[in-house]
Amino acid sequence: MKISKNRKKNDHPGSAKQERYIQPSILMGLYLNPSYGYEIIRHIQNFGFVKGDAPPGMIYRHLRQLEEDGLVRSEWKTEGTGPAKRMYCITEEGNEVLSAWIGYMENQAEKLQNFIAMYRRLTK
């Protein structure tokens, strides 16, 4: 696709800073298994919304917010190899929010499909 000279922002759809679904991805990860920041950074790509390692700042920022909101709980773990890790697990409230996220995401997927279907009807 030709990129016009004047088009600086939003050069291709989805390139903007939006809707990475970081929060539900972290919650899903912790729903599967307790974990910690550095591991989440590397594994969050398995949930499909992040390519490669996540920016560390993003993950730690989210984890702190999630804990402040009571959706996860953490404790330092000094045993084991390497520097101390802050181990996180999901709370009951976290489970509820994850479930709500699933509902939202189903709704969003449906809206996307309707939009796509509308477009297809016009073009065929």
Added chain:
Amino acid sequence: MKISKNRKKNDHPGSAKQERYIQPSILMGLYLNPSYGYEIIRHIQNFGFVKGDAPPGMIYRHLRQLEEDGLVRSEWKTEGTGPAKRMYCITEEGNEVLSAWIGYMENQAEKLQNFIAMYRRLTK
């Protein structure tokens, strides 16, 4: 769902400012028919991503950006009833970007479904 005292931001999934798909909705509207800001504000809800009227500032901001990017073209229309309207139509480049948006949205819908399926496998 219980809302904790400390949870201020992001109280419910999707409440944040993100992924409203305003740009593709405007492009789709203009793909259907040439139109103008005030009409788009009222009709954009038909595409599913905005509830009720859109905030005017948002629409006019997008229209200006789209024109600067060469995805739409406009001209003043003084005939007809009411104050003058700035009529917009989609350009060839706009069509290409809309088509790219459709591809992105298909991809996003698929990711969402994979995520949901993963969750369902865990909970059943």
Added chain:
DNA sequence: TAAATATATATCCTTTAAGAATATATGTCA
């Protein structure tokens, strides 16, 4: 006909979340 309302565009400020860079500290291993 004057006031109220609807139509129409435009500008500005704030909030939210992501992106990106960098700092700091500890443990491991050649």
Added chain:
DNA sequence: TGACATATATTCTTAAAGGATATATATTTA
């Protein structure tokens, strides 16, 4: 001991949405 991997944390910038308000014209109605 010096390089590298592990691990967390902080800070700055950018993108996009949300929301408020300003301005002007046309139409309706009291």
